[in-house]
Amino acid sequence: MQLNFKKSGQGKPLIILHGLFGSADNWMGIAKNLEEDYTLYLVDQRNHGDSPHSEEWNYEAMAEDLRELLDAEGLESVYLLGHSMGGKTAMKMALMYPKRVKKLVVADIAPRAYPVHHQTILKALNAVDPEKLKSRKEAEDILAQYIAERGIRQFLLKNLTRSEGGFAWKINLPVITQQIENVGEAIDSEKPFENPVLFMGGANSDYIQEKDKADIERIFPENHLVYIKNAGHWLHAEQPDAVVATLKAFLDA
Incomplete structure (x- = not known):
């Protein structure tokens, strides 16, 4: 599927994926603060924004959409960031195509299954x-x-x-x-993703809990877990400066 996306900036490619009911515009403010050093791809996932609609809607399909985007843009490997549902898409992509993801950033979501709450x-x-x-x-x-x-x-x-x-x-x-149950599905793999991963949670959110650390360690052994102070699930909207600083520290390391 050919996804809609907005491209800006210059430098190393960084793809950003929104969460459920969101769109590429959700991370525009963060992207503007990264354009000097990164080529930003703000993506509408399938069934969202201006991307096509489909009866097939699951993380494997959304990861394949992402691979197609990389192929179409001639990108061998990228930095990949996803928030909430987008974080699960990003994890799935990294596990399916590990050579295509240099570093992974997962914003306020863990690999485990979540009950439907929408x-x-x-x-x-x-x-x-x-x-x-x-x-x-x-x-x-x-x-x-x-x-x-x-x-x-x-x-x-x-x-x-x-x-x-x-x-x-x-x-x-x-x-x-x-198909709302598909959003809550767990992301798992027998083979771990070996590249660096940043899990960035909101300190006031309960999406990444102590019980999640074992799965994170097993699937993403090269992980860093950081909580953004005074932020809930929408950490990028609530504490954009802290999110940008945390992202730069991780991606530039």
Whole structure:
């Protein structure tokens, strides 16, 4: 699958993958602070952003999408960063094609399986009929019946785009709804990834826990685990300066 991406900067190639319900734009602020030393590829994963939709939606397929992108861009090996769902795609890519990944950065996710916990968001999104909307405000009012946090509503509404005569979701909402369990699947391999890996967690997040360290050590033995202070799951939005500094220290080492 030919993914949509935004390319900027100069230097060593760094690919950045967003999380569930996200898009390439989510990491734009971080990318702007890395453009002097890296060629940034901000990618829309399948069924997200401006990339194609597909009935097949799992980490193996998303890793293959990434390999196709590297092949199309003539990139033999890259630095690879993924957040949340994107972090699992990045781990899968590194394990499937270890020679294509120089260094791996996994933002606030561990290799283990996670229980599905997006039901409320999916209910909210499916309550919106974009073809009948007259305004974005109308969509937000519907989401507000399910989601109290305005920041989350605004994040989700980035997926709403103008279409002929109204609006449409950029995300493939039916497939994401039907296959949401795939997002929580564990990433595992009998053969470990031997190159350096940075696990970057939010200090206020519970996505990377003490119990995860054994799996991380087994699958990614050359790992570094860093927690970003005063940050939750959205560490790149909450503490961008600390994230940029941590990334540079790891990638430039």
